Amino acid sequence: MHAQTLVAAWIASVLGLAAALDIDVSSQDSVCQAANVIQSGEWNYYTGTRYGGTVGMFDGYYWWSAGQSFAGLIDYYTFCDSGNDTLKQLIYDGVYHQRGENDDYMPSNQSMTEGNDDQGMWGITLMEAVERNFTNPPDHSWLSMAQAVFNTMSGRWDPDSCGGGLRWQIFSYNSGYDYKNSISSGCLFNVGARIARYLGPTSNYTKNYTDTCDKVWRWMEDVGFFQLNQSAIWDGAKIHHNCSLNETTFLRWSYTYGVYMAGAAYLYNLTNDQTWHSRSKQILDAGLGYFKDGNGTMQETTCAPRGWCNDDQRSFRALWSRSLHQTMVLIPEFEDDIRPYIERSARGAVSSCNGGTDGITCGTDWSKGSWDGVFGLGEQQSALEVVLAVLAGRVPDPLTANTGGVSESVPDAGITSNQTVNRNAIAVHTKDKAGAGFITALVSILLLGASAWMLF
Ligand SMILES: *[C@@H]1O[C@H](CO)[C@@H](O)[C@H](O)[C@H]1NC(C)=O
Ligand SMILES: *[C@@H]1O[C@H](CO)[C@@H](O)[C@H](O)[C@H]1NC(C)=O
Ligand SMILES: *[C@@H]1O[C@H](CO)[C@@H](O)[C@H](O)[C@H]1NC(C)=O
Ligand SMILES: *[C@@H]1O[C@H](CO)[C@@H](O)[C@H](O)[C@H]1NC(C)=O
Ligand SMILES: *[C@@H]1O[C@H](CO)[C@@H](O)[C@H](O)[C@H]1NC(C)=O
Ligand SMILES: *[C@@H]1O[C@H](CO)[C@@H](O)[C@H](O)[C@H]1NC(C)=O
Numbered sequence: 001m002h003a004q005t006l007v008a009a010w011i012a013s014v015l016g017l018a019a020a021l022d023i024d025v026s027s028q029d030s031v032c033q034a035a036n037v038i039q040s041g042e043w044n045y046y047t048g049t050r051y052g053g054t055v056g057m058f059d060g061y062y063w064w065s066a067g068q069s070f071a072g073l074i075d076y077y078t079f080c081d082s083g084n085d086t087l088k089q090l091i092y093d094g095v096y097h098q099r100g101e102n103d104d105y106m107p108s109n110q111s112m113t114e115g116n117d118d119q120g121m122w123g124i125t126l127m128e129a130v131e132r133n134f135t136n137p138p139d140h141s142w143l144s145m146a147q148a149v150f151n152t153m154s155g156r157w158d159p160d161s162c163g164g165g166l167r168w169q170i171f172s173y174n175s176g177y178d179y180k181n182s183i184s185s186g187c188l189f190n191v192g193a194r195i196a197r198y199l200g201p202t203s204n205y206t207k208n209y210t211d212t213c214d215k216v217w218r219w220m221e222d223v224g225f226f227q228l229n230q231s232a233i234w235d236g237a238k239i240h241h242n243c244s245l246n247e248t249t250f251l252r253w254s255y256t257y258g259v260y261m262a263g264a265a266y267l268y269n270l271t272n273d274q275t276w277h278s279r280s281k282q283i284l285d286a287g288l289g290y291f292k293d294g295n296g297t298m299q300e301t302t303c304a305p306r307g308w309c310n311d312d313q314r315s316f317r318a319l320w321s322r323s324l325h326q327t328m329v330l331i332p333e334f335e336d337d338i339r340p341y342i343e344r345s346a347r348g349a350v351s352s353c354n355g356g357t358d359g360i361t362c363g364t365d366w367s368k369g370s371w372d373g374v375f376g377l378g379e380q381q382s383a384l385e386v387v388l389a390v391l392a393g394r395v396p397d398p399l400t401a402n403t404g405g406v407s408e409s410v411p412d413a414g415i416t417s418n419q420t421v422n423r424n425a426i427a428v429h430t431k432d433k434a435g436a437g438f439i440t441a442l443v444s445i446l447l448l449g450a451s452a453w454m455l456f
C-alpha cells in the first residue's frame with residue numbers, strides 16, 4: 001500500500017466507514033465467511049499471478065513467509081472451500097514451484113537468505129499438505145519432500161559446539177551462521193514428529209524420526225534454551241562461548257512454543273508416552289500465560305506492547321494458532337484450556353479486520369475492537385489461522401497413512417542430494433560473500449525503514 005492509500009484508509013477507518021466484522025464461533029459457516037474475507041486479503045500480497053512475478057512468492061516478504069502462508073491457505077481450502085479448484089491450483093502451484101532444484105526446498109536463488117528455520121517452515125507446510133490430503137504432485141509426493149527437508153536438516157546437526165543443535169543459518173557467508181537458535185531445531189523436531197506419527201508405530205522408519213526428536217529435546221534442555229520452570233523457551237545463543245547463558249538472547253516467540261508444543265503432542269499421539277503429554281502441557285501452560293494481553297487475547301508479547309514487531313514477528317501468531325489447533329485435537333483433554341483463548345482471540349482478530357482502503361484489512365492489536373492501522377502479510381496470516389483454529393474438532397483430524405493419507409513415503413529422499421551434509425562444505429566465493437553482506441545490509445536498512453514507518 002502506498003502512503004497515500006494508507007492515509008485514505010486511515011481516514012475511512014476514523015470515520016468508521018468500514019463496519020466491524022464479527023463471527024459466531026459456534027457456526028462453521030460464520031467462521032468460514034470470516035476466513036474467506038481474510039484469505040482474500042492475503043492474496044493481495046501474492047506476486048505469482050502478476051505480470052513478471054514469481055509463482056509462490058509474496059510481495060516484499062521473505063521466502064519463509066510464503067511457505068507459512070500456504071500452510072494456512074491449505075487449511076482454509078480444506079476446511080472452508082474444498083470445491084474451489086482455482087484456489088487449489090493456486091496453492092498447489094505456489095508450493096510446488098518453490099521446491100528447488102533438488103526437491104528439498106533449497107532453491108539456489110534463496111541461498112542469500114535461507115536459514116535452517118526457513119527451510120524447516122516449508123517442511124512444516126509440506127506436512128500440512130500431507131495431513132490434509134492436499135493433492136500430491138505425481139512425481140514428488142509432499143511427504144517425500146518433507147522427508148528431504150528432514151534429512152538435509154538432520155545432516156546439519158552440529159555437535160562441534162554447544163553440544164549439538166542446528167545453526168540458525170545454512171550457509172557460512174550469511175550473518176547468523178555463528179548462532180544456534182531454538183526455532184531451527186524446533187522445525188526439525190516438529191517435522192520429525194509429524195512424519196513419525198503419519199507413518200505410524202508399525203513403520204520400520206518411525207524410529208529414525210523419533211530418535212531425532214528425542215535428541216533435539218535433550219539438547220534444548222542441556223543447552224538451557226528450555227527453561228520451562230520459568231515458562232521460557234529462549235531464542236538462541238552465539239556459539240563462540242559454547243552457547244553459554246551469558247551469550248543467550250532472552251527473547252520468547254510464540255511460534256517457537258508452537259512447534260515444540262505441537263511436536264510433543266504428535267509424539268504423544270503416536271506413542272501414548274506420558275512424558276510427551278506432560279512436555280506438551282508444560283509448554284502450553286507457559287505459552288498461554290505469556291502470549292496474551294491484559295484482556296486474555298493472543299499477543300506477540302515480546303514486541304507488540306512496545307510496537308517493535310517486524311514483518312516476521314507479526315506473523316508468528318499464525319503458526320502458534322495452528323499449533324494450538326493441532327494440540328487440542330491430538331490431546332483432546334487440552335481443549336478446555338485452549339478453546340476459550342482461541343475463541344476470544346479469533347473474535348478479536350476478526351474485529352480488527354475492518355481496515356485499509358478495501359475495508360477488510362486486518363490489524364495487529366486484537367483487543368482494540370477495530371483496525372489499529374497496522375497491516376501486512378503477517379496480519380492476514382495470523383488472523384486467518386486463529387479463526388481457522390476455532391474449527392478444531394469440526395473438521396477432519398490430521399491424517400495418517402492408516403486413516404486415509406495417500407502421500408508416498410521416500411525415507412532416503414534428499415540424502416543423495418548435494419545439499420545434505422553441507423556444514424561448511426558449500427564453497428564460498430569472495431564475490432558471493434560481498435554480495436551477501438550487501439544484501440543483508442540492504443534488507444536491514446529496508447526493515448529498519450519499514451518498522452520506523454510502521455510506528456508512525
Ligand atoms: C475460488 O477461489 C478463487 C481464488 O481465491 C476466487 O477468486 C474465487 O472467487 C473462488 N470461487 C468461489 C466460487 O468462491
Ligand atoms: C528463483 O528460482 C525459481 C526456480 O526455482 C524461478 O522460478 C524464480 O523465477 C527465481 N527467482 C525468484 C526471484 O524467485
Ligand atoms: C521392516 O523390516 C523387516 C525386517 O528388516 C522386513 O522384513 C520388512 O519387510 C520391513 N517392512 C517394511 C514395510 O519395509
Ligand atoms: C558445551 O555445551 C554443551 C551443552 O550445554 C555441554 O554439554 C558441553 O559440555 C559444553 N562443552 C564445553 C567445552 O564447555
Ligand atoms: C530451572 O531448571 C534449571 C535446570 O533445568 C535449573 O538450573 C534452575 O535453577 C531452575 N530454576 C528455578 C527457578 O527453579
Ligand atoms: C561469557 O563467558 C565467557 C566465559 O565463559 C567469556 O569468555 C565471555 O566473554 C562472556 N561473554 C560475555 C558477553 O560476557
Ligand SMILES: *[C@@H]1O[C@H](CO)[C@@H](O)[C@H](O)[C@H]1NC(C)=O
Binds near residue numbers: 367368
Ligand atoms: C481490553 O479491551 C478493551 C475493549 O476492547 C480495550 O478498550 C482495552 O484497551 C483492552 N485492554 C488491553 C490491555 O488490551
Ligand SMILES: *[C@@H]1O[C@H](CO)[C@@H](O)[C@H](O)[C@H]1NC(C)=O
Binds near residue numbers: 268329331332397398
Ligand atoms: C490421537 O489423535 C486423535 C485425532 O487424530 C484423537 O482422536 C485421539 O484421541 C488421540 N489419541 C490420544 C491418545 O490422545
Ligand SMILES: *[C@@H]1O[C@H](CO)[C@@H](O)[C@H](O)[C@H]1NC(C)=O
Binds near residue numbers: 133136403404405406
Ligand atoms: C485422499 O486423496 C485421495 C486421492 O488423491 C483419495 O483417494 C483418498 O480417499 C483421500 N483420503 C481421504 C481420507 O479423504
Ligand SMILES: *[C@@H]1O[C@H](CO)[C@@H](O)[C@H](O)[C@H]1NC(C)=O
Binds near residue numbers: 205208411412
Ligand atoms: C534409519 O535408521 C537406521 C538405523 O539407525 C539406519 O541404518 C538407516 O540408514 C536410517 N534410514 C534413513 C532413511 O534415515
Ligand SMILES: *[C@@H]1O[C@H](CO)[C@@H](O)[C@H](O)[C@H]1NC(C)=O
Binds near residue numbers: 101102418
Ligand atoms: C552435485 O555435485 C556434482 C559435483 O559437485 C555436480 O556435478 C552435480 O551437478 C550436482 N548435482 C546437483 C543436483 O546439483
